[in-house]
Amino acid sequence: MIKKVLLPLLSIAVLTVGVVFAVSFQHKDKEKTQDSTPAKQTSMPVVESQGLYETFDTAESMQKEADLIVIASPKKTFEQRKHVTTYLKGPNNERYPETTVTLTDVSIKKVLSSKKVSDKKLKSVTVIEYVGIFKDNDGVDKKLRFEGYEEMSEKQDYILYLQKNDKGNYNIVNIINGKFELKSQSKATKQSAIQQEHEAEHNYFNQQVKTKFKKELAEYTN
């Protein structure tokens, strides 16, 4: 009785547990490899860089730095915008991208805050985006994102914390954490490793900014 019933049952139980663990580990591995998928699938390969820049800890400190806080949307598609790239010369005659940014003209839908009263009437400005296009050593166009920064889509509205520079263009204060989708979209594709690194802090800023301007945003978010 014991040999016929209990032993097979015990074997099945151990096997089942083993299979469950094996499946769960496989699933974990799958999640890891998906990290390598760029956040946006376009025909242009996407590569990333990381680095040091001026950061701010709160929405309040960002606002102190910003000349302008707006709701805005790009006028053109990413490919149609002005891409600015310079190169470094490598020791073996190769080259590397040095500065890779995009100048994006945006239409302002609402000025949420401005240091100058006259800026409240601004209808458009040029924003420096920390993503650009460069040619690699084989002449292939590639998109380079700094710190996982994704370009603004012309189909969406954004809240932007902007600081005017000496040429009249606007830097995004806090870079990745100074640009917020007005209506947060659920990400269709997996984020890159760097984007995952910034996700929690971006949510933190997003929440602060949307709470701060809740009244002003009501007509756009309802």
Added chain:
Amino acid sequence: MFKSKIKKMIAIGVICLTSLSIFSTTSYAYDKKETERYFGGNITTGLNRPAWYDSSVKSYGYTSHFDTAREYWNRMPGINIWKWDKANNSTDRYYVGTKHPRDTTGKIAIYGQQTPYKIVNGKAVEVKNYNEDYNYSVVTIYHNAISEDKLSRSVVNLTAAHEVGHSLKLKHTPRIAIEGEKGKYVYLEYIPSVMRQDNYGLYMPMFRYDLTSVGEKWGY
């Protein structure tokens, strides 16, 4: 006879289950550390590696900053980044960025950047994901932004050490966003480290966080 066999089977089952659960816990802890402190993958050409300085480093006066950055990380046993006047597929490249097209863009507020490369069919190619293996890094610190913002000597040292830290696969220190009641994020907190994403200044000898992170990453 049968009873002793059953006991044996049960004992083996218990051992198997215990081993599996220990293995799974260890794996989870490793993933968590990796997620927070450093990227996955290897530097295929190892940690005893040369760094080539572009002429811009000397001409703009940044040699000592990069030397200090190497010295900072070389304090970790097992890491030895040494200066070399040649470059091959295992040599990091250090630059001072000076070609910033100010006339077109105006000021750009980035102090430093690191981009990893791997060798594919004999050619250097940018990696798509920081968890991939790579051969070398291009490390750039930007003279325009540094001089315009009048960064102190200590902060320039930090900038160079920060980018070299990235070349060793370290992430930025987590700017901890803690979820409070009702899912609200309540504060951000920084950890003393050269991998902080702000102008903290360099501390010699090494910050504890940097020491443990690079040690955990590379198994020292």
